Amino acid sequence: MPLTKIALEEHFLDPRAAADVLADPDKLQRLSDGGGVMPEYYRPILGLLGDFDDQRLSTMDKFGIECAVLSLTAPGIQLVEGTADAIAMARDANDLLAEQVRKHPDRYRGFASVALQDPAAAAEELRRCVGELGFVGAMVNGYTATGDGGDAYLDDERFTGFWEAVADLGVPVYLHPRPAPPTDRHAIAGHPQLVGATWGFGVETATHTLRLIFSGLFDRFPGVQLVLGHLGEGLPAQLWRTQYCYDLNPFDKRIEKTLPEYFADNIHVTTSGNFSDQALITALLTVGGDRVLFSVDYPYADTELATTWLDRAPISESDRRKIAGGNARRLFGL
Amino acid sequence: MPLTKIALEEHFLDPRAAADVLADPDKLQRLSDGGGVMPEYYRPILGLLGDFDDQRLSTMDKFGIECAVLSLTAPGIQLVEGTADAIAMARDANDLLAEQVRKHPDRYRGFASVALQDPAAAAEELRRCVGELGFVGAMVNGYTATGDGGDAYLDDERFTGFWEAVADLGVPVYLHPRPAPPTDRHAIAGHPQLVGATWGFGVETATHTLRLIFSGLFDRFPGVQLVLGHLGEGLPAQLWRTQYCYDLNPFDKRIEKTLPEYFADNIHVTTSGNFSDQALITALLTVGGDRVLFSVDYPYADTELATTWLDRAPISESDRRKIAGGNARRLFGL
Amino acid sequence: MPLTKIALEEHFLDPRAAADVLADPDKLQRLSDGGGVMPEYYRPILGLLGDFDDQRLSTMDKFGIECAVLSLTAPGIQLVEGTADAIAMARDANDLLAEQVRKHPDRYRGFASVALQDPAAAAEELRRCVGELGFVGAMVNGYTATGDGGDAYLDDERFTGFWEAVADLGVPVYLHPRPAPPTDRHAIAGHPQLVGATWGFGVETATHTLRLIFSGLFDRFPGVQLVLGHLGEGLPAQLWRTQYCYDLNPFDKRIEKTLPEYFADNIHVTTSGNFSDQALITALLTVGGDRVLFSVDYPYADTELATTWLDRAPISESDRRKIAGGNARRLFGL
Amino acid sequence: MPLTKIALEEHFLDPRAAADVLADPDKLQRLSDGGGVMPEYYRPILGLLGDFDDQRLSTMDKFGIECAVLSLTAPGIQLVEGTADAIAMARDANDLLAEQVRKHPDRYRGFASVALQDPAAAAEELRRCVGELGFVGAMVNGYTATGDGGDAYLDDERFTGFWEAVADLGVPVYLHPRPAPPTDRHAIAGHPQLVGATWGFGVETATHTLRLIFSGLFDRFPGVQLVLGHLGEGLPAQLWRTQYCYDLNPFDKRIEKTLPEYFADNIHVTTSGNFSDQALITALLTVGGDRVLFSVDYPYADTELATTWLDRAPISESDRRKIAGGNARRLFGL
Ligand SMILES: [Zn+2]
Ligand SMILES: [Zn+2]
Ligand SMILES: [Zn+2]
Ligand SMILES: [Zn+2]
Known part of the structure; x- marks a missing residue:
């Protein structure tokens, strides 16, 4: 019998907001463009995002997902320009x-949305x-609007107090993708298929992670745990080269350890939307089986594919059990 | 006895140009900044770039490199704004x-510089x-200035005639990194260590490669061979996810095959500057041993490290021989 | 569309011999015991072994096997005690x-049975x-009876002329399993499930292969190609340790190269009966993609499992094509 | 700085016994033959086996081994024919x-020798x-003499009480190689290099392990932990094929789980004498990083090679730390 699973990058949206978008083709188009997806792909997704009781639970039941940690879908709060709005939206989403978690205490857990505008x-x-x-x-969806038309990554000094709270509470931060800003798409210009999950998301989120490492964040907060989706957003296979070239040109070096050590001490990766044997093997050989965790990226990715893939992936039963749920139980105290 | 090797991403510079930079601290600083390296790293590199007879050959002898295919160092011709200048510079570099190839016919071969401005x-x-x-x-160093202040990637329609020549001649094009333009560095802002080989080069070149694939270039020119350095610039580990998300959101789909198939038909990767067992294993499991070729990235990377690494890498002797030189002999007719 | 395949370890039996066994429960029991299988497993197998036109071809059609190289099923000629009988039986099987090959020239090829008794x-x-x-x-099924109640492995001096013929003809020898003799089953005593393909076959055939290597056979006949089934009978994962311990205790050393080199020069492995991603990855990292070839081990193993496994195995398209058929075309001139 | 390590398959011999052998060429020859090694290899080994204070500790210091679990060297007690002698010898060796452990409480721990004759x-x-x-x-060195000229493997019913004690105490049993009996060497006849660590040890010990699994031992004692040296004696790469063929021919099936599950629940492997990247990767993908533990096989294998290999092996820092010592601390309560 397949192992039951815990899933970590599973998204929701206020059903009223979802209905609002579905009712307005312009809004749907705008939101689709913003996320690097096509409206015809996004339409059924929106329905699933707003559902907690019906298809979500039956899909979990059917494919053996015992518990899903839910999060407001990207871009969440990150691109809200008004600080007060952002604070209110985060609070509403969390409430x-x-x-929902109270209604289904055995099946759902929550990641907080946070208005990093303040x-x-x-x-x-x-x-x-x-x-x-x-x-x-x-759950943080990349860089956050700063209220002055600009934005900031999580290595910005303004976030020291936020990281102190994270360290103090001892809970992980899941760094979720957000597309690069429209003003910053030189290399993908003319190729809309490269904006989102197909490519741009990984680049943006991997770069954000390197900012955090190279800023010395994990030396100042050695217990902080970051979670990356999509088997590490392409970083694991690049660790050696990035470390080698960094050692040759360390510029304003502010860090104490090597990239493989930060991945052993501070970073976890999930399988969300990346059901690739080769990427999994790469993650096992660079991040290690203690720090790889199952996720689907529901409803953007397919739950059946995600679960049957892990059940048959060419790994040890020991690692399979940890990835399916053991690591999540330990990391999140489930 | 270790296998002798053929190296493919090995760079030179006109010794007069190298001396010119070395004599002018401002120029050195500007060029270092442009390439994402530190002046103190670049200074000895410049001397080695301009040398053909002395340290280059003795280094090759010492570490068993029988033949090096040389190329004008990045950014080469690509960022020259004046078209006539670019054409002249390419011709001079090639001459x-x-x-040098004539002087050392057994040891050197050449990659052409091309002024894609025209x-x-x-x-x-x-x-x-x-x-x-x-x-x-x-050898092409990424996107090329178009003479009007803009630039173009190799999937631009203007390059159809160039690709026809490539297909006609049956020779590979080595797509070498170039940094993203200064106006397009949102995610790496404030982190100079992320501009060049440490990170930005790979992102830029991998994205460029995806442009070529998604543009349908390899369907129009099914025999064209692209060579990527650095074990594929991070692409091999991402093939599955990129294909999966592309299938979900194909936008203006113009291609006939899957990414793994294009990597089997049109793309080779070299080991330049990426002497990582894990990245090599990833490449073997996604690109395959017929399409992985040894390179150093001389003088930017270390020849001793590159050669001793390959000699001991955890691969079969069959693949080791092909990577060391067998594949290069076949691909380049050496 | 999945790749069509060439299969190499595919067995037959004279339909009259098969019918003979099926008609006699004692014979069936004896033959089952001899091969380490259960009569209820062997009974349908016997029917399939004797069929060339019906289920064999439709199974090949259904799962995309364009060509099968057929061989007399184990133990074939190897255990026949009378030399004249052995010679006659080999000749009859070959005729x-x-x-059958003449009847289906596009679908079947043949491996010769040889009476090594003489x-x-x-x-x-x-x-x-x-x-x-x-x-x-x-196709040789392990050690061969010598007519005097004894037997001999293929490194025995008496076989020099046979290897000369092999080298002269430039055709591979497929070394197929045979169980250890009943007098030599100390470690598996009381565990009938360990006699055959489950375990004992691999041990016996891997040991036989090491005898050939350590005897210096491949130094005397550097062009000879040996083919091992079952992804190398467990040898690939042990190459390093065997070489290391041999270097520490070389005893009567008679060889010139290392085990990984002999695997690069003289040995191929097929996937027969071993549809394991991990074993395939191990083979790719020790034997190399040029020397791994598809096989089913029909009718002992399942054709659907064999083919769908290879179609989805976590390897490059380049290696998949070579394993599916490219390597066989080159090695056997198909 | 490299990780300090805990080593588990590290052997000793009573210095008087070692001196005794060294003084008698016939004894040295006999013992060498018995272990599948050459006298000139064994002579310095004997000196090192009998040393606790001098070279052993300085070697450990030099290469960063903080703690070694020591065991009487093979064949230990297993081949002693007289039961009373065996019991006395085991007791003496343990005392x-x-x-030595009392003298060096931070550096040494002990595995018990046990006279399974009784x-x-x-x-x-x-x-x-x-x-x-x-x-x-x-530490048990394979099958044990039964006092009547015969011997028994650990799945024999007579050992039920021993396994009860093992389960009761909650301590692992390290199953160490012993050569196949001289009467049972059909396939290695004439090849003395195949008797011992080069090949025969692995076959014998892997087969013994399969006996234990297929006997249902781990269903009767689900908490028992077996430790195998040499990265699993060749078993990990064969798990799929052995399971597949066993499912086809289960004979007297007495077990409840699959081989990969027993490896996740009951079996650990150490790196003793097998410093192979490929074998390590195979172990990680089949046994998992929680169940791979560092060992040298001192003084038979080289400590410098063992330690520098692990320090550079192509694995995650997370797994490297667990293999170096973390798993041993957990498993042995160190
Ligand atoms: Zn997501
Ligand atoms: Zn370069
Ligand atoms: Zn067969
Ligand atoms: Zn040992």
Whole structure:
């Protein structure tokens, strides 16, 4: 019998927001463009994002997912320009999610949305979500609007207090993709298929992760755990080369350990949307079986494919059990 | 006894140009910045780039490299704004290289520099280099200035005639990294260590390769062979995910085959600057041992490290022989 | 569309011999015991072994096997005690096989059975099979009875003339398993499940292969090609340790190269009966993609499993094509 | 700085016994023959086996081995024909070892020798060794003489009480190689290099392990932990094929789980004498990083090679730390 599984990068949207988009072709087009997907792909996705009771649970049942950690779908709060709006939206999303978790305490857990537009508010909301709502971590969708038309990555000094809260609470931060800004798409110009999950998401999120490492974040907060989707967003296969070239040209070196060591101490990767034997083997040989965790990326990726793939992947039963759920139980205290 | 090797991504510079940079700290700084390296790293490199007879050959002798295919170092001709200048510079570089190949016919071969600022001139120069100078292919350093302040990637329609020449001559094109333009560095801003070989080069060149594939280039020219350095610039580990997401959101689909098939039919990867067992295994499991070729990236990477690594890498003797030189002999007719 | 395939370890039996066994429960029991299988497993197998036109071809059609190289099923001629009988039986089996190949020239090829009881006769019969019948090699089922109650492995001096014929004809020898003799089953005593393909076959055949290597056979006949089934009978994963310990205790060393080199020069492995991703990866990293070839081990193993496994195995398209058929076309001149 | 390591298959001999052998060429020859090694290899080994204070500790210091679990060198007690002698020899060896562990409590731990000639005495001695001497498990060198000229493997019913003691104490049993009996060497006849570590040891010990699994031992004692040296004695790469063929011919099936599951629940492997990247990768993909543990096989294998190999092996830092010592700390409570 296949192993039951815990899934970590599983998304939701307020069903009213989903209905709102579905009712307005322009909004649907805009949102699709923003995420690097096609409207005809996104339409059924929106329905599934807003559902908690019906198809979501029956899909989990059918394919043996005992528990899903839910998160507001990307780009979540990150691109909201107004700080007060962002704070309110995060709080609303978290409350809505908490209600669902309360309804299905054995099946759902939550990742907090945080309005990093106001880092102190984000820290406070994370404390509320973990302390009061029982959430198991935070989900951040890449760089965040700073309210002045700009944006900031998580290595920005303004986020020190947020990271202090993360370290203090001992919960992981899941760094989820967001597309590069429209002003910054030189290499993918004219190729809309490269904007999102097909390619651009990985590049953007892997780069963000390297910013965090090279900023010395994990030396200042050695216990902080970052979670990356998609088997590491392409980073695992590049660790050696990046370390080698960095050693040759260390510029403003601020870090104490090597990339493979940070991956052993501070980074986990999930299988969300990347059901590739070769990528899994690469992850096992660079990140290690203790730090690879199952995920689907529901409803963007296919649950049947995700689960049957892991059941048959060319790995040891020991690692399969850890990836299916053992590592998640340990990391999130499930 | 270790296998002798053929190396393919080995760079030179006109010794006068190298001396010119070394004599001018501002120029050195500017060029270092442009390539994502530090001046103190670049200074000794410049001396080695301009040398053909002394340290280059003795290094090759010492570490068993029987033959090196030389190419003008990046960014080569690609960023020259004036078209006439670009054409002249390419021709000069090729003539200088041809002279060195004539002097050391058993040890050196040449990749042509081409002024893609004028695609027809580039095609013509490639024909001259292959037909008259005996060169074995072309080296292109990413996107090329178009003379109007803009630039173009190799999937641009203007390059159809160039690709016709490539297909006609039956020689490979080595797609070498170039940094993203300074206006397009949102995700790496504030992190100079991410500009060049440490990270940005791979992202830029992998993206360029996907443009070529998704443009249908290899369907129009099914015999064309592209060579990527650095064990494939991070692409091999991402093939499955990119294909999966592309199938979900194919946008303006113009291609006939799958990414793994294009890698089996049209793409080779070299080991330049990426002496990683794990990346090599990933390449063997996604690209295959027939399409992995040894290279150093001299003088940017270390020849001793490159050669001793391959001699001990955890692969079969059959693949080791092909990677060391067998594949190069077949691909380049050496 | 999946790749069509060429299969190499595909067995037959004279339909009259098969019918004879099926009609006599004692014979069936004896033969089952001898091969380490259960009568209820062997009964349908016998029917399939004797069929050339019906289920064999439709199974090949259904799962995309364009060509099968057929061989008399184990133990074939090897355990026949009477030399004259052995010679006659080999000849009869070869003539029967040649007739089938003539009937289906696009679908079948043949491996010769050889009565090594008389090495000169075996060499002569191999010459006849290759020269007159168009066979593409020989199949030998382990050690051979010597007519005096003893037996001999293929490194025995008596077989020098046979290897000369092999080298002269330039055809591979497929070394197929035979169980250890009943007098030599100390470690498997009381465990009938360990006699045959489950375990004992691999041990016996791998040991036989090491005898050939350590005897210096491949130094005396550097062009000879040996083919092993079952992804190398467990040898590939042990090459390093065997070489290391041999270097520490070389005893009567008679060889010039290392085990990985002999595997690169003289040995091929097929996938017969071993449809394991991990074993395939091990083979790719030790034997190399040029020397791994598809096989089913029909009718003992399942054709659907064999073919769908290879179609989805986590390897490059380049290696998949070579394993599916490219290597066989080259090795056997198909 | 390289990781410090814990080593588990590290052997000793009573210095008086070692001196005794070294003084008698006939004894040296006999013992060398018995172990499949050459006298000139064995002579310096004997000196090192009898040393606890001098070269052993300085070698450990030099190459960063913080703790070695010591065991009486093979064949240990297993081939002693007289039961009373065997019991006395085991007790003496354990007392001698305990004294050394007391002298160097931070550097040495002990595996008990057990006289399985009398299973009840073996169980009792194991209880004494763990309970009174602080040993961390037992080392058994294959099949054991039964006192009547015969011998028995560990799946024999007579050992039920011994396994009860093992399960009760919660300590692992290290199954160490012993050569096949001289009467049972059909396939290696005439090839002395195949008797011992080069080949025969692995075959014998892997077969013994399969006996244990197929006997249902791990269903009756689901908590028992077996440790295999040499990266699993060749079993990991064969798990799929053995399971597949066993499913086709299950004979007297007495087991509840699959081979990969038993490897996840009951079996660990060490790196002793097998410093192969490919074999390590195979072990990681079949046994998993939680169940691979560092060992040297001192003084038979080279400590420098063992340690530098692990430090550079193409695996994650997470797995490297577990293999170097983390798994041993957990498994043996160090
Ligand atoms: Zn997602
Ligand atoms: Zn380069
Ligand atoms: Zn067979
Ligand atoms: Zn040992």
